[in-house]
Amino acid sequence: MALKGNLKDVGLNQLLNLIYLAHKTGALTIQHGGGSTAARLYFREGKLIHAAMDGQAARLTDIMVQVGKLTADQAKAIRARSKVDTDKELGLLMIQNNVLNQTDIVQGVKNYLLESVYTLFTWHTGTFRFDPNVLPPEERITVAVSLDHLIIEGSRRVQEWEHLRDELPDLDLPLKFADRPDVNIRNINLSVEQWKVISFINSRNTIRQIASFLKMDEFQIRRIVYGLQTAGLVDVLPSALPSGVSAPMPLPPPALPPVGRGVLLRVIDRLRRI
Amino acid sequence: MQTVKMVVTGPFNSGKTAFISSVSEIPVVRTERKISDGTRNLKEQTTVAMDFGRITVDKDLSLYLFGTPGQKRFDFMWEILSEGMLGFVVLIDSARPETFREARRILDTFRSYNNTPLVIGANKQDDEDAWPPDDLKIALGLDQTTRVLPCIATQKESVKSILLELLYVVLEHAAEDIPRGRKK
Numbered sequence: 001m002a003l004k005g006n007l008k009d010v011g012l013n014q015l016l017n018l019i020y021l022a023h024k025t026g027a028l029t030i031q032h033g034g035g036s037t038a039a040r041l042y043f044r045e046g047k048l049i050h051a052a053m054d055g056q057a058a059r060l061t062d063i064m065v066q067v068g069k070l071t072a073d074q075a076k077a078i079r080a081r082s083k084v085d086t087d088k089e090l091g092l093l094m095i096q097n098n099v100l101n102q103t104d105i106v107q108g109v110k111n112y113l114l115e116s117v118y119t120l121f122t123w124h125t126g127t128f129r130f131d132p133n134v135l136p137p138e139e140r141i142t143v144a145v146s147l148d149h150l151i152i153e154g155s156r157r158v159q160e161w162e163h164l165r166d167e168l169p170d171l172d173l174p175l176k177f178a179d180r181p182d183v184n185i186r187n188i189n190l191s192v193e194q195w196k197v198i199s200f201i202n203s204r205n206t207i208r209q210i211a212s213f214l215k216m217d218e219f220q221i222r223r224i225v226y227g228l229q230t231a232g233l234v235d236v237l238p239s240a241l242p243s244g245v246s247a248p249m250p251l252p253p254p255a256l257p258p259v260g261r262g263v264l265l266r267v268i269d270r271l272r273r274i
Numbered sequence: 275m276q277t278v279k280m281v282v283t284g285p286f287n288s289g290k291t292a293f294i295s296s297v298s299e300i301p302v303v304r305t306e307r308k309i310s311d312g313t314r315n316l317k318e319q320t321t322v323a324m325d326f327g328r329i330t331v332d333k334d335l336s337l338y339l340f341g342t343p344g345q346k347r348f349d350f351m352w353e354i355l356s357e358g359m360l361g362f363v364v365l366i367d368s369a370r371p372e373t374f375r376e377a378r379r380i381l382d383t384f385r386s387y388n389n390t391p392l393v394i395g396a397n398k399q400d401d402e403d404a405w406p407p408d409d410l411k412i413a414l415g416l417d418q419t420t421r422v423l424p425c426i427a428t429q430k431e432s433v434k435s436i437l438l439e440l441l442y443v444v445l446e447h448a449a450e451d452i453p454r455g456r457k458k
Contacts, residue, residue, distance in 0.1 A: 006372055018413055022408060267441060270330075271337075274434065
């Protein structure tokens with residue numbers, strides 16, 4: 001039986017926790033937003049073993065390029081020598097040609113799996129489906145990654161997301177350059193993404209419009225704007241703080257049942273007979 | 275005549291009225307109104323105050339079952355209905371994960387009134403999209419001691435097993451509480 005749902009109802013961290021605690025084997029497919037981007041994570045007995053982004057199980061050479069262990073030319077040369085194009089064969093070719101050793105390969109795959117899942121933590125809208133007992137194609141490499149650290153890191157990223165959302169609750173506001181930046185601008189190194197955002201700052205563009213134009217999701221744009229804001233470079237019009245959130249009340253002491261054991265046993269006996 | 279009371283709660287359209295109807299010896303007293311908002315595509319009518327069912331135990335004792343309204347705007351009824359209850363059942367539509375968070379909110383709200391015994395009914399287990407009870411338990415972030423049981427609210431035996439389980443939990447609580455009550 002497949003588990004299906006929406007990420008806004010059951011977050012990725014909750015799903016990973018479920019797979020981890022229930023030692024599940026199968027494939028978790030996540031469709032991002034309403035679009036066509038999809039990711040598929042494979043698990044065996046509660047451990048992540050493979051990831052396929054954009055619907056395709058990546059070949060070992062592609063993975064090694066992505067994590068910076070191989071150049072595109074090296075990958076191409078390895079693939080040209082491969083006869084059956086399985087990950088096992090590709091891995092052997094890398095080792096035999098002294099391009100990478102086994103530790104490099106395993107670590108590279110692990111990094112790829114981790115980065116794939118971390119990317120998914122930025123997906124806050126979309127649907128998911130878990131199909132039990134579905135495993136990756138046989139020709140693809142699998143490396144078991146424990147989910148406990150992933151879940152902790154996921155929680156941290158979710159918290160970061162929530163913090164950013166609290167700091168920048170309204171994306172429908174324009175940005176403006178700070179009148180008197182309280183930092184020495186000459187000492188600031190901006191990333192490419194930050195420069196891109198800065199180039200769109202004017203009183204007509206809201207943060208959401210900038211994100212839309214730069215094809216950034218809410219997490220990315222919030223992180224960049226928050227960074228610029230805390231550096232004293234830009235200002236956002238203040239918005240109303242969310243209504244006060246009070247700390248959870250402690251549970252009252254357990255109430256004594258209003259009836260005795262004899263009454264309970266009579267009810268149980270009656271229920272059994274209906 | 276002594277009466278004891280159990281409450282059946284849960285999100286909108288989780289099956290509370292059907293649950294009570296399956297075991298009540300009287301036609302369930304319903305306070306339903308036609309739905310006028312966006313949830314109308316889920317069902318035509320919903321409970322606005324409470325559902326009421328009864329099981330006569332013997333000439334001196336009856337069990338009353340109260341079903342709460344599922345829609346949030348009627349939640350002022352929850353505390354009123356929970357007054358003096360033996361325990362409560364939280365029914366969840368296992369095939370609609372979009373209601374799980376609301377179910378957890380309802381559960382926490384009822385617990386805050388009074389830490390009375392409870393069981394969770396993972397309803398609609400006959401639906402092919404239903405989440406199994408064990409998965410539901412993890413998804414809801416419940417502790418190991420909270421009992422999550424499979425349920426099909428339209429089937430009498432299934433409802434009976436949920437109510438019996440709740441009564442066993444009440445018995446356990448009673449056994450734990452008595453020594454503490456005598457400590458004065």
